[in-house]
Amino acid sequence: MENENTNVKEDTTVDASNSIRDDKKTEETSSVIDSTITTTTSNSTRTETTTASTSVAATISNSTPTETTTNSANSTDNLNLNSSFPHKVERTEESLGIKLFLGKSGSWSGLLKQRFSDFIVNEIDEQGNVIHLKTIDYTTTGSNDSDQSESIPSTTKEEDLQKLIGEEKTKEFTEFFNGPNKTDPKAFFLFDVNESKEQRTELHKVIKLRYNLVSETDNGKVKVWAEANPKKKSINDRQQWPIGKPKYVEFILCKENRDTMDTLSMMSRILRNSEKNFSFAGTKDKRGITTQRVTVWKVTPEKLVELNTKLSTLSPPVRIGEYKFVENHLRLGDLMGNRFSIVIREIQGADDNLIAESIETFKKTGFINYFGMQRFGTGSIPTYEIGIAMIQGNWEKAAKLILDPRDGEREDAVKARKYYKETGDTKKTLTMLPRGLNAERKLLIGLKNGQSSYQDAFYSIPRTLRMLYTHSYQSLIWNLMATKRIELFGFEKPIVGDLVIISEESIKINENEDQQDKQQEEEEINEETEIEEKKVIKVDYVTEEDVKNGRYTIQQVVLPLIGGNTLLPKNVIGELYVEELSKSNIQPSQFISKNRAIDLRGGYRKLLETANDLTYKIFNYDDFTIPLALSDIEILKGSTEPVNVQDGKHKAVRVCFNLPSSTYATMAYREILKSSSDMSSQMNMINKNVNSNNKRILVDTNESSSTTTTTPTPKVDSEQIEEQPLKKQNTNQ
Numbered sequence: 001m002e003n004e005n006t007n008v009k010e011d012t013t014v015d016a017s018n019s020i021r022d023d024k025k026t027e028e029t030s031s032v033i034d035s036t037i038t039t040t041t042s043n044s045t046r047t048e049t050t051t052a053s054t055s056v057a058a059t060i061s062n063s064t065p066t067e068t069t070t071n072s073a074n075s076t077d078n079l080n081l082n083s084s085f086p087h088k089v090e091r092t093e094e095s096l097g098i099k100l101f102l103g104k105s106g107s108w109s110g111l112l113k114q115r116f117s118d119f120i121v122n123e124i125d126e127q128g129n130v131i132h133l134k135t136i137d138y139t140t141t142g143s144n145d146s147d148q149s150e151s152i153p154s155t156t157k158e159e160d161l162q163k164l165i166g167e168e169k170t171k172e173f174t175e176f177f178n179g180p181n182k183t184d185p186k187a188f189f190l191f192d193v194n195e196s197k198e199q200r201t202e203l204h205k206v207i208k209l210r211y212n213l214v215s216e217t218d219n220g221k222v223k224v225w226a227e228a229n230p231k232k233k234s235i236n237d238r239q240q241w242p243i244g245k246p247k248y249v250e251f252i253l254c255k256e257n258r259d260t261m262d263t264l265s266m267m268s269r270i271l272r273n274s275e276k277n278f279s280f281a282g283t284k285d286k287r288g289i290t291t292q293r294v295t296v297w298k299v300t301p302e303k304l305v306e307l308n309t310k311l312s313t314l315s316p317p318v319r320i321g322e323y324k325f326v327e328n329h330l331r332l333g334d335l336m337g338n339r340f341s342i343v344i345r346e347i348q349g350a351d352d353n354l355i356a357e358s359i360e361t362f363k364k365t366g367f368i369n370y371f372g373m374q375r376f377g378t379g380s381i382p383t384y385e386i387g388i389a390m391i392q393g394n395w396e397k398a399a400k401l402i403l404d405p406r407d408g409e410r411e412d413a414v415k416a417r418k419y420y421k422e423t424g425d426t427k428k429t430l431t432m433l434p435r436g437l438n439a440e441r442k443l444l445i446g447l448k449n450g451q452s453s454y455q456d457a458f459y460s461i462p463r464t465l466r467m468l469y470t471h472s473y474q475s476l477i478w479n480l481m482a483t484k485r486i487e488l489f490g491f492e493k494p495i496v497g498d499l500v501i502i503s504e505e506s507i508k509i510n511e512n513e514d515q516q517d518k519q520q521e522e523e524e525i526n527e528e529t530e531i532e533e534k535k536v537i538k539v540d541y542v543t544e545e546d547v548k549n550g551r552y553t554i555q556q557v558v559l560p561l562i563g564g565n566t567l568l569p570k571n572v573i574g575e576l577y578v579e580e581l582s583k584s585n586i587q588p589s590q591f592i593s594k595n596r597a598i599d600l601r602g603g604y605r606k607l608l609e610t611a612n613d614l615t616y617k618i619f620n621y622d623d624f625t626i627p628l629a630l631s632d633i634e635i636l637k638g639s640t641e642p643v644n645v646q647d648g649k650h651k652a653v654r655v656c657f658n659l660p661s662s663t664y665a666t667m668a669y670r671e672i673l674k675s676s677s678d679m680s681s682q683m684n685m686i687n688k689n690v691n692s693n694n695k696r697i698l699v700d701t702n703e704s705s706s707t708t709t710t711t712p713t714p715k716v717d718s719e720q721i722e723e724q725p726l727k728k729q730n731t732n733q
Helices: 025-035 051-062 157-165 167-178 197-209 230-239 260-272 300-310 352-365 385-390 395-403 411-423 424-434 438-448 454-458 463-489 512-521 544-549 574-582 632-636 666-672 679-701 725-731
Strands: 110-114 117-123 188-190 215-218 221-225 248-256 278-280 289-297 320-325 336-350 499-506 533-543 557-561 603-606 612-621 651-661
Touching: 110 603, 110 666, 117 499, 157 197, 167 188, 197 215, 197 221, 221 352, 248 300, 248 632, 260 278, 260 289, 260 300, 260 632, 289 632, 300 320, 320 632, 336 666, 352 612, 352 666, 385 395, 385 463, 395 438, 395 454, 411 424, 438 463, 454 679, 463 557, 463 574, 463 725, 499 557, 499 651, 533 603, 651 666
Parallel strands: 117 289
Antiparallel strands: 110 336, 117 336, 188 221, 215 221, 248 289, 248 320, 278 289, 336 651, 499 533, 557 603, 612 651
């Protein structure tokens, strides 16, 4: 979820880019196009039209899998292969229902995410605290852990052992412990037979916790292995845990230009641990600098400090710190929202007055709570198309939409897809698939293992990834209906038949902790486990009396993410929901399903959203390699607050604000600029900026000479976008 302020994964919801992670240039280009939001001056107006809201669904319902010709898959040099690749769908803001602005301030343009430090995200916990990484050290004194006295036993280990086995046997074991235990890898100590399981359990605890050794039961006797045994020692190292401490450690992760899951996967490899033992409240954007909480099961703070030392050598950087023991692990949704610090550079078409007016208007009106474009995937196949096929029960079509050749991918991915389409050979296709095509790989594994149907094969795809498809379609319908609601009735007040929030209630999740510990100890997690909702939203209908008495405000109006558990508005908007679904040959009754392969419970989402605790500062600057916002990593280094350069050549604004979870920052600064965030606008701004920058760099470089001749710069294609801003920075440096 690139700018989705999640969690779910908003941005829980888990972001679509999470499912197709790749470190190669072509796939990164697609991610950057969605994440590097640039805008151009737009004359967009709030024209009331109806054709746009129907065109998407019409396109969806008419699209069917078609065969790909052999020659079309041989090269990925040409990114405009619409005639050669099936299912190509052009996505614009308007086609996804993103059409309107609330404010009336003028439109202007600016470059977003030119540097990673131009997009900083800090998680906000459930108590409303903005999470910051302030220290990377760990000391038990004065830490946030529970009472340290719990970890200091009041008796010696010999006294504890003597209570269980007597003085004579304790002496014998002490001789073993101080002798062969240290030197003989094959040595072991065998206690006398004890028929009491409870007493044997207590003996195991003393051996493990006080003597730091591995023991097992052998025919009623407790057997203790020597510390010198390398295999038993490695088992013991994993089992060792401080006495009286909770089994989870929470720490703060600050990362730059890294995906959340990829970062945790890397950390787990260094720790030689399972990445399933890590948990977090929500994924964060890759292209930016983000700070969030993470919990890990049975990894001590000392181990994490060692890990941080290794991470400190990486580029781009990763830092962890603020370690503390906690009773429970984080769950998706355990956050209030995120704080964004966004820098908009290369501002054009606006002076300081217009910039200030735009931001002040934004503070008052808020923005339409659209789902951002990244919600619908970054590949040539929108995720909602796959979701439609799943809801229709057309599992074969859904599988083909995931697996068939598609436009814009690199050559090895095209070859793998084309090979499978022509041969159906799942085994060889799996060896050909490049890294990062997670949904494709999981689906092929399901087909390879002989699943009886395409639907059964979909169970091989992790649930959070599988749900992206159906949730994407629900989000598309929501966007279209939000635009219709405002086009027809404005955004000043509720109307009769609207749905409004009455209350939000938190759910206390009951868990069998013993079973959970057992599952994690075995490093097994059931992918089909339902993600518990943190809140239940209760809604009611607006009546004529409510409107007359002004009982509700527009900020309380919600629209349903249509599902089996949701109501529809009792006005024309409710009718438009049904009409829009019918364009995709879907009926509301199809959302009432107990099919585990899809999640169609639905929910409610506010029509309008507001940003809180908003601040901004306008800068003039010359050198764009100097950050205009400081991340936690830079503050730890002692970096100072950026300053305005009087008469600087370029203008920028830094805007900081808090957003609730499940809202999109792209939709917030889209409202500020009154400009589109779709791909065509981004490409135009990038090309314009890169060309003008190249010209400026050449002139600046030759400033000592009289010539100001510039070399023509070719138009930037999608493969250049990822690297171009970095090339510009390196040139200036």
